[in-house]
Amino acid sequence: MIRNYFLLNLSPVCPRRPQRGLSHKLKSMKLRDISQIILILLFILSLLLIDEIIPANPRSMVNFNHIFGREFSDDNAQALIQTEDGGYAIAGFTWSYGIGGDMWLIKMNSQGIPEWNRTFGGGQKDIARVLLQTSDAGYVLAGSTWSYGAGMNDLWVVKLDNLGNIQWQKSFGGLGEENAFGLVEDLIGGFVVSGYTSSYGAGDRDMWLIRIDSYGNLDWTQTFGGENEDVATSLIQINDGGYILAGYTSSFGAGDKDLWLVKTSPSGDLEWNKTFGGEGRDQATAIVQTPTGYAIAGETRLYNDQYRDFWLVKTDFGGNKQWSETYGGTEREWVETLIHTDDHGFLLAGFSTTLDNTGYSNIFIVKTNVKGEMEWTEQYGGQYHDVASAVIETDKGFLFTGIIDAPKFLPYYSGGNIWLFRTDKNGKLTNESYTSVNLPELVLVASLFPFLVLKHLNLRNKNKSIFRD
Ligand SMILES: [Ca+2]
Ligand SMILES: [Ca+2]
Ligand SMILES: [Ca+2]
Ligand SMILES: [Ca+2]
Numbered sequence: 130m131i132r133n134y135f136l137l138n139l140s141p142v143c144p145r146r147p148q149r150g151l152s153h154k155l156k157s158m159k160l161r162d163i164s165q166i167i168l169i170l171l172f173i174l175s176l177l178l179i180d181e182i183i184p185a186n187p188r189s190m191v192n193f194n195h196i197f198g199r200e201f202s203d204d205n206a207q208a209l210i211q212t213e214d215g216g217y218a219i220a221g222f223t224w225s226y227g228i229g230g231d232m233w234l235i236k237m238n239s240q241g242i243p244e245w246n247r248t249f250g251g252g253q254k255d256i257a258r259v260l261l262q263t264s265d266a267g268y269v270l271a272g273s274t275w276s277y278g279a280g281m282n283d284l285w286v287v288k289l290d291n292l293g294n295i296q297w298q299k300s301f302g303g304l305g306e307e308n309a310f311g312l313v314e315d316l317i318g319g320f321v322v323s324g325y326t327s328s329y330g331a332g333d334r335d336m337w338l339i340r341i342d343s344y345g346n347l348d349w350t351q352t353f354g355g356e357n358e359d360v361a362t363s364l365i366q367i368n369d370g371g372y373i374l375a376g377y378t379s380s381f382g383a384g385d386k387d388l389w390l391v392k393t394s395p396s397g398d399l400e401w402n403k404t405f406g407g408e409g410r411d412q413a414t415a416i417v418q419t420p421t422g423y424a425i426a427g428e429t430r431l432y433n434d435q436y437r438d439f440w441l442v443k444t445d446f447g448g449n450k451q452w453s454e455t456y457g458g459t460e461r462e463w464v465e466t467l468i469h470t471d472d473h474g475f476l477l478a479g480f481s482t483t484l485d486n487t488g489y490s491n492i493f494i495v496k497t498n499v500k501g502e503m504e505w506t507e508q509y510g511g512q513y514h515d516v517a518s519a520v521i522e523t524d525k526g527f528l529f530t531g532i533i534d535a536p537k538f539l540p541y542y543s544g545g546n547i548w549l550f551r552t553d554k555n556g557k558l559t560n561e562s563y564t565s566v567n568l569p570e571l572v573l574v575a576s577l578f579p580f581l582v583l584k585h586l587n588l589r590n591k592n593k594s595i596f597r598d
Pocket of ligand 2: 279301305
């Protein structure tokens, strides 16, 4: 076909000397022209190959299975929200884009298609830990900045409009370290941020709670803690207008770290506090309110460091323990996030190293009923270390984000990419989250932005069978 096409078209152009005309043209071609032709042929070939490996309906296959970030660059997700327009937004950290490691915000529409993304930061490291959509339909990010502030890292709050443009940003802290892990918009339009400070308080790190108005002006601050390390990892505002900080204390409790709940008034004054744990390391990573009190997820360890498991503690509204459960295998499980599900149960997500023979962590998900009894678990992952850091429940199931394929794991994940994927209500991958096993591990499918690379990949649903009760 191709030969005929050229013959038919060349003959009228060079009726007297068709063969010589063609060879003459070839001889007179410059090397540059030949390389251009080779490039064009390679491009056509690549189109043919892409046609073979992309499923017939790629949009429905990949919308909720995205990887964000450049390969081998440190990108991670810390927060995931559903937005008022029915879309979704992820906040975290990128080393792939920005300057020297920046906060990263990615906005997607309701179909999971990225609409825009922004990086925020200066020449040093800047990390977003929490994300909220505000009552004015903008966004607020909180985390930590090494680029700005008073010294070391400072707690950093960045207020954005609906399209991600900065309206204001403020850093808070002293000469020591400050970081934010919790954030709520209060009832009168200001923001309350929790985390830790080592510049102020009773010694080492203390839990830090600050209130700022809707323009970022500091209203009040409170520290909670003793002479050792005390950190708030999660924050909720409750019906009386007060706050509950969950985290850990090394200053009080039964030994090493203990899970620590601190209840404050609407103005941040201490009302009560409770510690949970034994001689070993016990800590909270997430807290949610339920109709009967609070549920706190974290980690509990025996003194000899065995059986590091997911831990779920249920309390009444006074912080008194009603029950607790652990979930996990013989190796290490670490919970990053907790939600109270529509069916009144709980979903915990983080990582497990129990079932991967290679020693790499997998995303580990535990679903329980209202009493904390395990209903199902699932594990997902790529080739290297994977962890789920945030989850939201949608009408179709659960949407997870976290880190995939991080070559480095301890003391923290690095070198991985942000991963977004969806499961049904039973934790099973759906058509929208599952890609064909024939696909290579990572396949470039789209580049919607000049500097945002999307990939989708072959999810692995790991076998699970050896969980102790
Ligand atoms: Ca930076
Ligand atoms: Ca500081
Ligand atoms: Ca302290
Ligand atoms: Ca302890």
